Amino acid sequence: MAVNIHIVEEPRWGATAADLLAGCLKAKPDALVSFPTGHTPLPFYAELAGRAAADAAPFRRLRAVMLDDYLGATALPSNFYRWLRRELFDAIGLDDSRLLRIPSEPDGIEQACSDFERALAAQGGCDLQFLGLGGNGHIGFNDPGADAATRTRVVELAPETARANAEYWTNGYVPTRAVTQGIGTILAAKRICLLVRGPAKADMLRRALHGPIGAEVPASFLQQAPELTVIADLAAAARL
Ligand code: GLP
Secondary structure (H helix, E strand, C coil): CEEEEEECCCCHHHHHHHHHHHHHHHHCCCCEEEECCCCCCHHHHHHHHHHHHHCCHHHCCCEEEECEEECCHHHCCCCHHHHHHHHHHCCCCCCHHHEECCCCCCCCHHHHHHHHHHHHHHCCCCCEEEECCCCCCCECCECCCCCCCCCCEEEECCHHHHHHHHCCCCCCCCCCEEEECCHHHHHCCCCEEEEECCHHHHHHHHHHHHCCCECCEHHHHHHHCCEEEEEECCCCCCCC
16 A cells, blocks of 8 residues: 655645645546545635636536435435535536435435446546545444445444534534445545544544554555545644
């Protein structure tokens, strides 16, 4: 595995992630890129919005794929599709025709998850997968217990993940089930970039990169990624 670790403070943190995406789009203007939600990537998305406002051309052919969403998302006022549209997609001019949305309707969800996997492969696979790191070591919604063979599927959220997600919303919504790309799906990306900020993630980042590989810390499977870039601020990198 090739690991490239950047330890940088804002505003360089967001710019470093944006530079990685820019390099990918320069080599492949219609690259298929997967974007996470959460608080972590927000400075990166703000940086992309600023760059797109100055010059939208590099983003014109970008294709995006979603990492995860809540089960039944379309009917919910709180969902990751709207989050990404608000924080990123509108700002970079990405319309739904260039987005592979993760399925979330409970009816026929298993078939829809297989169809999503097939569509992802048919589009050539993910070129660059950005990820956040959950406080319990999750990636996407692959909570502890998920192994390297998992593919896109419905999951029950661990209590701590449900709690952390409830904090995103001011309307009292507490998610319990979600749909996520599996760890096997994530690891199939040609390149992965793990985004980490803040002291609360320091111990988990050390375990993810240097601890034993296993389902107890799903992010530890990233040690098996063909090409991994980590962009961490000083606080998150404190225990490396
Ligand atoms: C959420 C999302 C993940 C995200 C993670 C970290 O539960 N499912 O995709 O990366 O938690 O969130 P945050 O960046 O807000 O700490």
